[in-house]
Amino acid sequence: MKRTSTISRPVEIGLRFIGMWPDSAYATLYWLFYMATMVIVQYYQYTYVFTHFDLSDISLLMDCLSLTLAYTLAFLKLFVLWWNRRTFYYIVKAMNEDWKECVINNSYKSTMMSVSDLSHRCTNVMISINALAAFFLSIGEHLLQSMGDVSGVDNNSRELPIKMEFPFDVSESPIFECFLIGQFLYELVLASIVGMMNALLVSLILHVSGQIDIIQQDINKISNSKYDSSLSLIVIKGLIYKHQKIITLSENVENLYTYIALMQLLWNTLVICCTGFVIIITIGTNANATTSIKSVSFYIAITLEVFILCFAGEFLSAKSRSISDAVYESLWYNMPPTNSRILLFMILRSQKRLTITAGKVVDLTLEGFTNIMKASASYVSILNAMY
Template identity: 25%
Template sequence: MEALSLNLKLLQFSGILEPPIVMKSQWKRWLFSLYMITSVVVFIPVLMGELLAVYHFWGDLVVITNNIFTMVGNITFYGNALYIISRRKAFMHLVSALDQMLEDIPRWNVKQQMITKETIARSRKLTWSLLVIIYLVPVSWSVAPVISMLMPDAEEEILAEPVNEIEEFWRSLISIMWLPLDATQSPIREIVYTCQFIVFVLTASYYTSVNTVFVSFIVHISGQFEILISTIYDMDKTIEKYNDPYALREYFVNVISHHQSVIAFAKELNDVLSPLLFFYFMSAQVMMCVMAFQMVLTWGEQNNFLKFFFGLLCVMAGPFFFCWQGNVLIDQSLKTQQAVYGCEWYERNSDFKKMTHIVITRAQRPIRLTAGTLYPLSLESFAKMLNSVYYYFAVLKQLHEE
């Protein structure tokens, strides 16, 4: 399917969906299962090490908030991946429903083809933009530990003061950990770093693939409303061209069917997406708060500040893209009533006027996707989310100062 081809490839790359090539042989299915098991096996010790670090460094607000970001992020995005895997049937039905809706567009013409191509292009641009923003985090967070491990002076200091420097080593990793062993010696430290790096890359791939595919769904729904509006605006010209008394009713019935199919698809998407977004938006607020806190603490330390800045940018990007495209969807759905009201309904028969009234009445209620029941996807909701984050940040900063 061309409309979601890039997004489906990302889901296959991350291991959430099985690539078609995997289904062709037994050993490929075995390797794919091994890959999925390995991703979980690697995640567990990293998460345990982060939890132990919270216990070991209890009272150090800087360490705890740092670990909250990595723990909440890893749990959230691993959870997103498991959610899609558990609802794979409903998700694949969404993919096939979108494909069918694109094939069944009435009155297919050059203008509608252009809108479809622009929608696909917009979806891919958003996907690539989010991909670049998200992968800044594993890259920026992984550089500093590598540099510290490659510096010979750092190793000498570790040998000189083993107890203190071991704790400093735990603090210098991608995410702060504590394990009941001395991991400052090779090859243990390389193994620990590699496990953390794998988890970060997997987390980034889950974050990217899950978020971009659902943002793309929203973009395509907005594109369907653009096509619907274009069809309505062309209705009068088309009817006058063919001068067929039966053509008007058939044309408008097709418009109504298309409108209903888009509404039904949006409802089906919301049923799948809403629980996922509720959990994601709640955890995103926590991560934004602690990243803003870390940025304030590391102001002037260029390397650490940039690391936390990219972390904040990454966490903000997902909710912003959802709310932005959700806002576009609301606007496009409301334009339907304007398009219907703008046609020459006053020159038509009573049957056509009744159908017009029904469409306008339904179109007055905008299509809103939601995160649970708390957050309708709109820029207003995103602004409220940022206000909440600032409030939590102010409380956290006050606790640190006290």
């Protein structure tokens, strides 16, 4: 039996792991433990940055700073998500109510099942991309270096993939191998959670999209001539109720992700800039393939995060405007004036599009994504000129 939920099982497992899923056992304990782990890792990362801060070796500085900033962003995103957990609980409750209604109505269920399948596929792709990037950032880089070095690996020159400054030497075996495995597990879990957060946004937007498709189906019922005036009025009342639920759900999604989106746009502009600079330096100095693969995979994962946010906002805005188009294209002129006037108010409300904003300041659009990439490219050019 297929899972009757827009949120896929991997996303639910990830939310339970960080204590965000409604009615999870020991939710606060899980969240505190994971956040404390991130704080410890961040402490040693920033210690490395401050210890090795040298503008004469700007490539090394950009390499470790990009990963450190990305981890800081993930920490802040998890904190904001936890802060707004009550809003998320309300969203999950509203989605469950929508699915209960879909189970009763087969026409609604088929629409939502197709949306659910698309959501699950998108979730698998996004988490897989992040997990692959985590592999190349940790174990993958070390394995490729080991295979490329015929004479073996010099213990004195070995460095951990995630740059950290410890008060003791970690280059000796078996301490190095233990830290290497620990970093791999940490990076894999963190990358999967970041991918889960992006997949959650896509799932919520797709759920709203499915509900809009259901409204369009009901609009087609109104246009059907077999419905009389009294029955059409009942259907119209149901349309108004569903439309209001969609608006409320969309506003809650926007409240949940607005500050996450703001941090994502500002922070990832710097991270994309740093990572892009490392890629240019790697190509210009003919560095080994492992550094290039690590930087490119990380660049793709970071860029994908920004693209998902901007595409989700663009898709939601376009989908919300389709309601007014569907009402206008219906046979409203065959209805009694009383009923058609009600539809007129629905058209007016639909023209105020649903959207996701970054800090309630600017809408997330594909045009905004191109502006971010242009700004990052400009900063990379400045750094390259300074180098």
